[in-house]
Amino acid sequence: MPADSSILDTFFEECEDLLVALTEGLTEMREGNADDETVNAVFRAVHSIKGAAGAFSLDDLVGFAHKFETVLDEVRSHKLETDDNLLRVLQRAGDVLADLVEAARDDIPANREQVDPVLAELQSFLGDEDEPEEEFVFEAMTLEFGNDAEEDRFLVTFKPSHDFYASGHDPLLLIAALAELGTIDVTADVSELPEDYASFHWDHGYVSWRVELTGVNNDLPILDVFQFVDDLCDLKVTRIESEPSEAPLIDLPEIEVEADLPEVEAAPAPIAAAPDPQPPAPAEKKKDDTAEKPVKRAATTLRVDPERVDRLINAVGELIINQSVISQRIEEAALPNSSDLFADLDDYKLLAREIQEGVMAIRAQPVKPLFQRMLRIAREAADATGKDVELITEGEGTEVDKTVVERLADPLTHMIRNAIDHGIEKPEDRVKAGKPQLGKLCLSAFQRSGSIVIEIVDDGAGLNRPRIREKAIEKGLISDDAQLSDQEIDHLLFAPGFSTASEVTNLSGRGVGMDVVKTGITALGGRVAISSVTGQGTTFSITLPLTLAVMDGMIINVGGQTMVVPISSILETVRPAAADLSKIGLNSELLRIRGEYVPIIDLAERLGHPEHTKQMTDRVLLLIQTETVPQCALAVDDIFDQRQVVVKSMQGNYGAIAGISGATILGDGKIALIIDPDEIASTTTPNSIVNANIEGDPQHVAVC
Template sequence: MADIRATFFQECEELLEQLRDGLEQIEGEGDCLETVNAVFRAVHSIKGGGAAFGLDALVRFAHQFETVLDAMRAERLTITDDVIGLCYRASDHLSDLVAAERDGTEPAHDTSEDLAKRLVALVEGPVPPGTVPETAGTPTPETFGFVPLAIPIGPTADPQDTTFGIEFTPTAALFTNGNDPVHLFRTLREMGDLSVSVDTVSMPTLDALDPHNSYLAWSLRLVTSESEHAIHDVFEFVEGLCSLRVWLDAEPAPTVPDMPAPAEHVPPSDPGAASPREAAKPAGQSPKATVRVDLDLVDRLINLVGELVINQAVLAQCVAEAGLSTHTDISAGLDEFKNLSREVQEYVMSIRAQPVKPLFQRMGRIVREASDISGKSVRLVTVGETTEVDKTVIERLVDPLTHILRNAVDHGLEVPETREAAGKPPQGTITLSAAHRSGRVLIEIADDGAGINRPKVREIAITKGLIPPDAVLSEAETDKLLFQPGFSTNAVVTDLSGRGVGMDVVKSAIQALGGRVGIQSAPGKGTTFSISLPLTLAVLDGMVVDVAGQTMVVPITAIVETMRPRLEDIHALAGDGSVVSVRDTFVPIVDLGTVFGHRHPSKDFSDRVLLLVETDQNDRWALAVDSIHDQRQVVIKGLEANYGHVPGVAAATILGDGKIALIIDPEETAVRARPTAIQSFVLDEV
């Protein structure tokens, strides 16, 4: 039972995602009957599963939500922005109830009664104060008890109700797919006065009984105010898996149909075979077979793959030290081992890769709640929801994105009156996007608000002692002051912000993921936060270099090109700086040996190799190294848990000879090494 319950909650996550998808489509496309039906089915499935496990609070709220959706699909309720807004909040609360039942806790936001009143009011009018809504047919615990057969069940019928006869004969495929007729009968019971009788005429003797076959049929009589279409909707999930006939009571009851040919039993051990239900679907609509795996097992597999990559590097080192020819069988086998290791690594990484869609949907709730608190009208637009990211990265992005979005609503967007005075629509827009770029994941949060008030930021920074009064800052340096601990532009503490905690937390969280965060802002037009992250936290392609006798690794994705400069290409700047001429442009040179304290500064780079790197903001630097060893896959070993964050160092790795090599963060290293025209207060870790 525990396994079945766990499966139910996993399916609830998928159904809640379908529910949010449907609401977004309805909001964007308007009244689409098929989409409304899909949303209704998602809530109905959650309610039915919750009833099977006796989750009364979940069932009651889902029933009231379902009533509103039923009125929408029956066109008794006009779909407006207010209706969609309430449906979003009902979806959020339904998610809370599912999580609470799964974890055995109380809902994070106990708003069931208030939301239920508002849902009922949409269909039946305002609920009198002090009353608890109890819509017609609202299920009680008894409603979902076992249904006795061959006796009347359900509420007393109204004289105006219609009587229907129903003949229902399931196939074996219906049970193979986890369905149970009793759940269908319970749903019918909610619609009126139901009587059920079972037909066992096709039941064979015990010695001839096939446990994989289906032999029972049911005759039902339903007195209800609902339409025949509503009855067919109840059986929608088992369409193609049963024989069904519904008729008015005035018609003669047909004889029980002959049993359909038993569906071929598909052994559960055949993961590639399509289920009978999938086989019944039209061609081109069958989903790929999937399997749920414990995440711990995937993590262990990823760790083993990392050790496999290290082992491959050890063998390569041994072969190189032995001086074996590249044409020997050992070298050929090692190359094949290397290719297989890379292929295994890519497939294992893809197992953990997940689209950011669930994360973006979760952020939709954050924006709605922040909009309610601030009194501003805000629309969230999402782009690139199918972009795949390592699951660990997704989980650890929740808090940073929450901080940024709340700040965007509270600080970035103006109130409707101010926006209209500036010629903007009263409703503000926040765009949340994700994309793969240069081997990394780029997530952007852009608002169309007023932009950063840089004079105010500078004034606050001086007041808090973060910069000296005479400091000369560029616009980018002023913007990055927002990431300083304790910095806040709110004079009053609100439910959203003003406690001086937030953006510095964002910076730390992103750095812990091996990422970077940047800001771009234009007065009156808005602000964009850019978060650049590695695709995975396990393995990367790196260039192994020598720096003053130390072995270091530079991520390949950051390197644009390599060069050995001529003496005339190097130009000295005032102070300790130097630049290199690259195709009519000048690129600052950063000596890694000097940055990490392995040698004294020098302006002679003629005997060095320069690695031209480019950041997500299109800034360029030339990293000076002594030589390049080779290019290889390296296993990422984080430093934060065992040591702490080292500026300019993203992580470490184990080389084939057993030595430890630091993995360089090129952008952070370059920013850390630049000549500072201001004090050391800053920004050298953003």
């Protein structure tokens, strides 16, 4: 029968978390850093996916997960040796499991050409014996007796926390459920019970339980009993290898909830009867063990509809605009500086910023899941090209707006594939070039100057610029006699339809990859830069705004218009003296600062305003630095203020404007355009500066 869509959505959301845990565990196993608990965590992730998928009759997913967990069970029982071949197959199985989850979510058939080979490889580790089909049928658990030779003994210890009782759970019900699995021997440690009623709290976890269970072949049924409370108690399940030593605790010979429940509630009775000097030592150990547990519980997440978060972010944006309006009104009222309103307004500003940062943190998420997807993309691309490539990830904890993370998947996929297909050489070519046979690809993320930077660095052959130029001429993108710098040649890669591949393959050759990259990054308000050294490798840098809604900006006046420049791009402001300026060419000027010459860009002229009559010494220069250009100076008429502004997109309401990244609403209700310093600098080509040689001062001249 069809499942409720909301329940299915919850299942797939949980699958995402489980797949992340699966990938982390398999990566640790591949790197040789795994212990038994890591293997158990990988096993539990696959088992959880299988169990939940069975409830929705997702047979393809259940069948594959069953075979996968069977192999993992052999691994954690130390019956299979974790060599490179097994680890490779396990990673491939993890990729296929993720594909099957995605296929189930999209309600499309599984790709048997991809699934069956991995199933066969998994089966090769289990031998030729076929497992019974009943393993795939999810029915109520039944008890089996008379098979003691194959039944193991397990020790289950658990100590409920405050949250356990506050949620209405009862430990005796859990013990009763364990009793249905086999024979149990239960003891309770009450050494932590307070000695007086005044300090007793009914929902505090004073009592810890110790259950010896005989009658199960593995720990799966036990974990199923605790699946809804495992994060609410300190749980440990271990296989008993030898006869355990028993502390003198209170015996519970029979597990009948109705009979025993009053005894637990009447806690004072055993208090006086438990002065045994031996229990304090293990009790202290239990305290140390449980001290680490709240850290895990603190990592629990609350799932919220993204639309609700978007509405909250919009409300915060309006709050910041309202704060600007109030500031404007107070300024117009010309109140004395001693007025208490100014102190109240400062408090309002701090509160608005704190709320804004808190709301943005809700939308932020680490790039780790995205990077883990790229690990798989890299493995598939390496297999398809026959190359040995190791993908190294750095800065996985860097947090980015959720919208940005989701829309980064396609651009990063294209760039990873291109780096492996075009950048990194084949093993034999690398050996000839004196490089290790194993190619390295580094994917890193970090924050810099209020922006998020993602870099893809390979140690391949670098960009073949003569080949790129030849292809660009062939496709009519440039003329035969065009004089292009290395940087301009590199950016031809982003031209629509451009490709240097000689033939179309599954990875490249259709000329849509890098065009998609630039389009996707630009749509996010970001930019892409390329740096390549022949024979050493290539670096692609993606720079994205830290948030898509609010930014700190400098309010400026350009040609009588109020505009905003992002603070993150400004290094300093300068009021130039005549001695600081040097003429070059017909109309260009340079700013001399700390022994270097920096080109000056007239922002008004660049944006199409009439030519200025104001002298450069009467204007303000904003010294900026961007990802794609060295230092430049933007000439503006005046600086008004520095404030937080709410970024509004121009794309939907007007369209793309060269040099403008968006707009904002000021406190007086006027609209101010937000300058894109990187585009302003990179599209301004003062050719007379490129090979300039300042007379009497041969120092290097910075070029935009």
